[in-house]
Amino acid sequence: MYKLRIICPGRTKAKFIKDGINHYTKLLTPYAKVELIELKEGHGKADKVIEEESKQILNSVKGNFILLHREGQKLDSLEFARLIKDKATHEFVIGGVYGVSEEVIKSAYFKLSLSYLTFTHEISRLLLLEQLYRAMTIIHGKSYHY
Numbered sequence: 001m002y003k004l005r006i007i008c009p010g011r012t013k014a015k016f017i018k019d020g021i022n023h024y025t026k027l028l029t030p031y032a033k034v035e036l037i038e039l040k041e042g043h044g045k046a047d048k049v050i051e052e053e054s055k056q057i058l059n060s061v062k063g064n065f066i067l068l069h070r071e072g073q074k075l076d077s078l079e080f081a082r083l084i085k086d087k088a089t090h091e092f093v094i095g096g097v098y099g100v101s102e103e104v105i106k107s108a109y110f111k112l113s114l115s116y117l118t119f120t121h122e123i124s125r126l127l128l129l130e131q132l133y134r135a136m137t138i139i140h141g142k143s144y145h146y
Contacts, residue, residue, distance in 0.1 A: 002032035003089040004132060007060050008121060009053040009096035010041035017122050024129035031136035036125070046098040054101035057093055064109040065091035067100070068124055072111030081135035083110070094124050 012018050025034045039056040042049030066083075075083065084090055092112075093104065105111070114127050137144035 004032045005035045005091045007037045008094040009039045011038050012122050017126050020126040024133050027133050050098050050101050053096045054104045057104055061091050065093050066110045066112050067093045067108035069111045072113035074113045077134050081138040085139050094121050
């Protein structure tokens, strides 16, 4: 059984995204324990928000983590499944509205980009969970990924 921790500032506000998160969290249940950690959202100017949220992120991670970042490596679903296959516990960090500090970027053991496109931090949560479910079905030989 895998353990997947997703750490991100702010609550998921949009109902359709919450519904999607709940859907994929439920689908992941046979394969993984999913923990979504929603940190306090920073307030004020961008620099202050990045500093506040990054401090919380670094205090919340328990070990090596994968950072979702626009300049990260782009993987297809099979490559992503191979990345997470051999380690039982994974932590993923999704930055807030303004991103994360250089310290968070440097602390990540792997930087992952979901796409060349830019997504909101809320949509990124849902996309990550869908890709985690897809990876689990690939790892376990189930029919979801074609």
